[in-house]
Amino acid sequence: MADINIDSSHLPEDVRLKLSELDLELAEGDITQKGYDKKKSRLLAPFAKRTPTDEAGPSQPSPQTAAQRRAHRRLTREDNRYHSEIRTEAVMQALALHNRKVPVMPLPSKRTSVNYPGQQRPRDRHSSSDDDSLFGEDHSRNFLRGGQGRDSGASSSSVSDASASPHHRGHERPHSAAYVGYSIPGNTSRLADVMQNARHSQPISQPPDVTNNAKSTRQADRVGRYNAAHAPSVRGPSHMMVVDEESPRQHGKVSSKIQQLLNTLKRPKRKPLKEYFVEDDEALEGKYMSPPSDPNAPKPEGSTMTPVAGEPLNVPSGLPKNLQSALQRYGSSTYKANAVTVLDQNGKPSINLTYGRDFKYVVVAARFRKTTTTSAHPGPPQHSVALVFPNNDPISFTCGFYGCLLAGVVPVPVEVPTARRDAGAQGIGFMLGSLQVNWALTSEACYKTFSKTQNGEVITFKGWPKLTWFLTDNMSKPPKDWHPPPRVSEDVPAYVEYTTGKDGSTMGVTITRNALLSHARTLTVACNYTEGEVMVCVLDFKRDVGLWHGILCSVFNGMHVIFIPYSLMKVDPASWMKMITKYKASVAIVKSRDMHWGLLAQKDHKDIRSLTSCDAFLNCFQHKGLKAEAICPCAYSSEAMTVSVRRPGRTSASATGRGILSMQGLSFGVVRVDSENSLTSLTLQDCGQVMPGAVMVVIKIDGPSYLCKTDEVGELCVCAGYTGIGYWSLQGITQTTFQVQPLQGDGRPLGDNLYVRTGLLGFLGPGGLVFVCGCKEGLMQVSSRRHNTDDIIATVLAVEPMKFIYRGRIAVFSINVLKDERIVVIAEQRPDCSEEESFQWMSRVLQAVDSIHQVGVFCLALVPPNYLPKTPLGGIHLHETKKKFLEGSLHPANVLMCPHTCVTNLPKPREHHPDVTPSAMHVGNIVKGARMAWAQGRDLGITDEDGDKKHQFLTEILRWRSHTTPDHVIYTMLNAKIQAQLQMTCTQLHKRAERIGCMLMEKGRLNTGDHVALIYPPGIELIAAFYGCLYVGCVPVTMRPPHPQNVSTTLPTVKMIVEVSKSCAILTNSMVVKLLKTKEASTVVEAKAWPNILDTDDLPKKKLAAIYRAPTPEMICYLDFSVSTTGMLAGVKMSHAAATALCRSIKLQCEFYPSRDVILCLDPYCGLGFAIWCLTSIYSGHHSILVAPSEVETNPAVWLSAVSMYKVRDTFCSYGVMELCTRGLGTSTAALKARGINLSCVRTCCVIAEERPRIQLTTSFTKLFANLGLSPRAVSTSFGCRVSIGVGLQGASSPDPSTVYVDLRALRNDRVTLVEKGSPHSLCITESGKLLPGVKVVIANPDTKGQCADSHLGEIWVNSPHNATGYYTIYGDESLHTDHFDAHLATGETNCSYARTGYLGFVRRTELTQSDGERHDAIFVVGSLDETIMLRGMRYHPIDIETCVQRSHRKICESAVFTWTNLLVVVVELDGTESEALDLVPLVTNVILEEHYLIVGVVVVVDPGIIPINSRGEKQRMHLRDGFLADQLDPIYVAYNM
DSSP: OOEEEOOGGGSOHHHHHHHHHHHHHHHHTSSOHHHHHHHHHHHHGGGOEEEOOOTTSOOOOOHHHHHHHHHHHHHHHTOOOOOSSSOHHHHHHHHHHSOOSOOOSOOOEEOGGGSOGGGOOOSOTTSTTOOTTSOOHHHHHTTTOOOOOOOOSSOOOSOOOGGGSOOOOTTOOOOOGGGTTSOOTTOOOOHHHHHHTOOOOSOOOOOOOOSOOOSSOOGGGOOOOSOOTTSOSSBOOTTTOOOOOSSOOOOOHHHHHHHHHHHHHTSOOOOOOSOSOOTTSGGGGTOOOOOOOOTTSOOOOSOBOOOEEOOOOOOOTTSOSSHHHHHHHHHHHTTTSEEEEEEOTTSSEEEEEEHHHHHHHHHHHHTHHHHHHTSSOOOOSSOEEEEEOOTTOHHHHHHHHHHHHHHTOEEEEEOOOOSSSOTTHHHHHHHHHHTTOOEEEEOHHHHHTSOBOTTSOBOOOTTOOOOEEEEGGGOOOOOTTOOOOOOSOSSSEEEEEEEEOTTSOEEEEEEEHHHHHHHHHHHHHHHTOOTTOEEEEOSOTTSHHHHIIIIIIHHHTTOEEEEOOHHHHHHOTTHHHHHHHHHTOSEEEOOHHHHHHHHHTSTTOOOOOSSOHHHHHHHHHGGGTOOGGGOOOEEEETTTEEEEEOOTTOOSGGGOOEEEEEHHHHHTTBOOBOOTTOTTEEEEEOOOEEOTTOEEEEEOSSSSOBBOBTTBOEEEEEEOTTSOOEETTOHHHHHHHHSBOOBOTTSOBSOSOOBEEEEEEEEEOGGGBEEEEEEGGGEEEETTEEEEHHHHHHHHHTSSHHHHEEEEEEEEEEEEOSSSEEEEEEEEEOTTOOHHHHHHHHHHHHHHHHHHHSOOEEEEEEEOTTOSOBOTTSOBOHHHHHHHHHHTOOOOSEEEEOHHHHOOOOOOOOOOOTTSOHHHHHHHHHHHTOOBOEEEOOOOOOOOSSOSGGGSOHHHHHHHHHHHSTTOEEEEEEOTTSOEEEEEEHHHHHHHHHHHHHHHHHTSOOOTTOEEEEEOOSSHHHHHHHHHHHHTTOEEEEEOOOOTTOHHHHHHHHHHHHHHTTEEEEEEOHHHHHHHTSHHHHHHSOGGGSOEEEETTSOOOOOOSOOOOOSSTTSEEEEEEEEOTTOBEEEEEEEHHHHHHHHHHHHHHHTOOTTOEEEEESOOSSHHHHIIIIIHHHHHOOEEEEEOHHHHHHOTTHHHHHHHHHTOSEEEEOHHHHHHHHHHTTTOHHHHHHTTOOOTTOSEEEEOOSSSOOHHHHHHHHHHTGGGTOOGGGEEEOBOOSSOSOSBOOOTTSOOOOEEEEEHHHHTTTBOOBOOTTOTTEEEEEOOOOBOTTOEEEEEOTTTOOBOBTTBOEEEEEEOTTOOOEEOOSSOOOTTHHHHHSBOOSSSSTTSOBEEEEEEEEEEEEEEEOTTSSEEEEEEEEEETTTOEEETTEEEOHHHHHHHHHHHOTTEEEEEEEEETTEEEEEEEEOSOGGGHHHHHHHHHHHHHHHHOOOEEEEEEEOTTOSOBOTTSOBOHHHHHHHHHTTOSOOSEEEEOO
């Protein structure tokens, strides 16, 4: 390199400003030395004159620059936050007790794009391309944005090889290899575009999919989007399908990490509490049970304390009468004496204010009262004025504050609201509003920094009242005859100091003029202040100790104060010590942090470990003349002001004190002495003695204000004449804080004096010494033990603080989860820490906190440097940090949740009693008088239309209709433009079916009983092919065609069903034939592997000689194949008798007649949807108007427009269609109404489903389209299942659907408890249609097969004439036939045969009356038995867990849960940026723990559209599980909870 020689005075102003900012970044540690040099070189390069130097090495800086850099490096390296109470040696010893092996906890899986730039380390750290300083604070706040190449998601490495990253263009996010064969939902790229980005030349095998037929992969019809070559996503026992079940299942990194997590959880941990609460207890109704007390906990053994009084307050005779007279005295007698000196950024005095000028400015500011009283905002009788001054302008603040006192108005000092540091500003604005503040004093320099409107007025800050700003710089001199207004009383408010509560609320503490004078006198006596002394002040001068000593007591005693701004302290931490030497100051007001930083700034400082800040500082500077009695710790509270202070100059043994206490004892609230070498000892020094003239007591923290014992930790309370009088306009908490009357052990009051709570926790030692060990704001009570945030912070900082934590910035707080507080630690990590280093440090923190404090950390999160919300002085704004964490807007870089080790108060697991027989339960129900759970639809009646035989076969009914009503239009197919694409009359359908039958016999050469696969899109062709097969005695098998844009995934499913059903031929149209013969399809399934393919677009014109008639109606009519939500593929046999019986039940229930029009918009391939699409119109003769669900994706209004245009009374749809309409037409109802769409004609809008009714979706649909005339009672649901296609369906004359609210906690224990709407843990369930005629339902225990009572949850068993006759099996295995299709109750009506639906539900008798006059028995479906999750002995339904997960964060658009090795895995889809992924982990863990008492094992955050959903809108959770275990989800983030 070359040396850069340049004079900085000749640089432009903007360049010099950038250089100063760069120096500040280096001083704060925001930038490395290497990055600093590079940036500086770039800035100075255009202005530099270069001189050649030796090329062999880097340029040598000047000695002065080298010294500065060494100081900066030392400060940057060792600027960790210091706390004296926890010794680093104890932490190191505690960590040494643990195994020093590699941490066994699994690292999370994270995309590289989720890492912020500081975590993406280059391979060669010393290469010239390394510039880790290019990311400033603005970049660090957006650290999670960007579309860099990423790894496979299951990898734990933070950076992937650039050469292996998928190529991508523009802003399109690259896809991993698992996404090669298909398009992504929401992405408009086609298959060719995706294949262009692929790196694999070999085809990737996909799981067979039977769930999709849409033209685009939208949310309503999502497919399996990952490779499951080693984990078939369509599964089942051998009697249902052909799958190689003997092949070992192979999983990837995810499976190994889960095993690693299980091994970690097997390690010994703290013993759980015996029984924190019982789920049946009334405590769950709102009364929280207190944690049980530990019998081994130490108890206080001392006697009840007595009040401790300070020394008498002897006020010197020469003190001023009040602050105003003090200002007048020193302003006239010592006119030229300095009052305030302010240092600039270079540490040089910039502005001096003498007492003469101070008094003059104060008099000028005092005229403010005259301005306010004559303004348009007169305000209350006692005016309140906001003082808004920056932290580097104490002079303007002093003048404004004393001007308000002189004018008789109440100053309210607040922080300057800025866009960058607005944490807590809204709470301050609320306080100003309650104070009725209309005016604000500020300086001209500060006023210029505010954002302005177009009119030049200051904008109204969020939460602030509208203020009129008054500039102290522009005031005119008062006239000579002006005098301050006379004061009526001294017992009026003097000023209001703001404070924040534990919940983050901002309150104003009122200080009267009497208290102001009394406190000034007390501090003067306690600190021995005299006139003319010099004071150095580093603290905030607007509140607390900085205000009282730097602004009030200094003027009261005529002292000279040197204020050091915080910005200078960040650059030069030793500046305050330099000012003491320079000005020979006798008083310095600093924090222990400033003392520690001052020590670190010394060249010859040693490692500071075991000593406190005061002791270490004394040891370092004692040889320079510092005396031990000069260090005076003090304690302060906004409510009680100065609580205690050590008297300067006293050297007696009772003047100071230090104790080595047991932290375990302090956590139980008792004082116990510990040995100095103990790992859990706490070195605590005193905070001085009780203030002169004050009396102090210690009361219990919780409950009534009983006095503590002498060895018990409690809240310090002060009785003095200088305390605050209350919170402004908050009478309730004022009484509990400022008017406390201590109680003795027998409940009698201690006396008449009232005390003020300080919010400080501690105890009183001998000689009136005050020991403070924490504050109520930082108190965390975990399982009846108390921990302080400062102690936890000190322990965390002791774990390699210099290598990891950025500037010691750590936030510790607690959150309430599951009736107990949980500790959360959030730290800013240095920008050069890798992912592995982060989690290694996190594991050591967990070990250290557990060993030192015997408490677990619930959540440990890491954020980038300078990321946490800041206070005006640069500290961490704890309440704002907690708020961001709870609302999911913190955006951490790493998160580690430890619920398994922290949560020990889970409910007692449910115990099952297998020895209880079903007969015993039955007898118990009879004794209790419980009604047995059963329900029955109305009678089918007797057929009387040309005899029974005509209605036994659908083929004969179709032929009869073609003869009797040949021109009756029976089917109409609509397109997306609501135009009739195809119509068929009875005769046309009959003739086309005959021609298809001829083709099967001639071209197909099929025999009677052969199976034929029907592969058609939804339409009339499918119906004609179905009846064509029946005409020749073939058995049709309907199935969804492969997706044209996703052939590789959907075609294997079609092939599997063809093979499992043993189809001898395939009937389809020319479009599907071309698709099956494409090159892409041939790579998945060879063309020769298909059976004979027959194209029905080329039919013969021959007429069928005779229509086949089955010998008996019990012969197979068709096979119904479907895939359950658990991924189980099975086909059931439907006989002719069952098919016609089902059609007759539906006709009677819905009152279908030939004159009726019915619109169908659903999938016609299986279940009740197939029956309504293909069978009911032929039987009933009504006109069916068909709308394919794919047309709704193209035009969401096509279905509802058709309903309005045809004025139909009955319409049937699927949940997918209803969801598409709700989302697609949410903002278009007004436009639809303008187009004349009217839904008032609809009497029945029924959703065809095989699940629990989705109340939220149906309610949203009803409310959305109520404006179009849709009646709320018209929308209903149905229920059918594999063994019984139709169970419940809302009829035309049926009562309105019933809705009940049940207790979720009882439901997971297989009980049904009805509760009121809005009750805690309530679940709304609506009736799943009315039972079809001829259907009888009982509720049975799935294990014992005993009949349940109404109050119990059980399996729904069905007896009906249209039950399926059995599973279609390949090998003739009938082992499950008897159990599923011919089950008998163990108790009750044991002779009746039932089919087991596999769904859990219950029956409830309602007050409604049916058409036959009987009371209506409603059937409620809760969920699939196969999908339930058994954890802790209780039965959970995934939909209930998923519902609460989606409520936890607004960016979660979908979720799914499943279990693996007894671990609960939650998959959430993030509808947002990847930076928000880690926010979801704690929220998901918390909400499941809070509402369901379950600990989440793994949280997986994925992109939208990853969770597979079939065409019925049902989640395919088992597909998802297999894809996750095979590392094929490409997750954004995977968190393994410890």
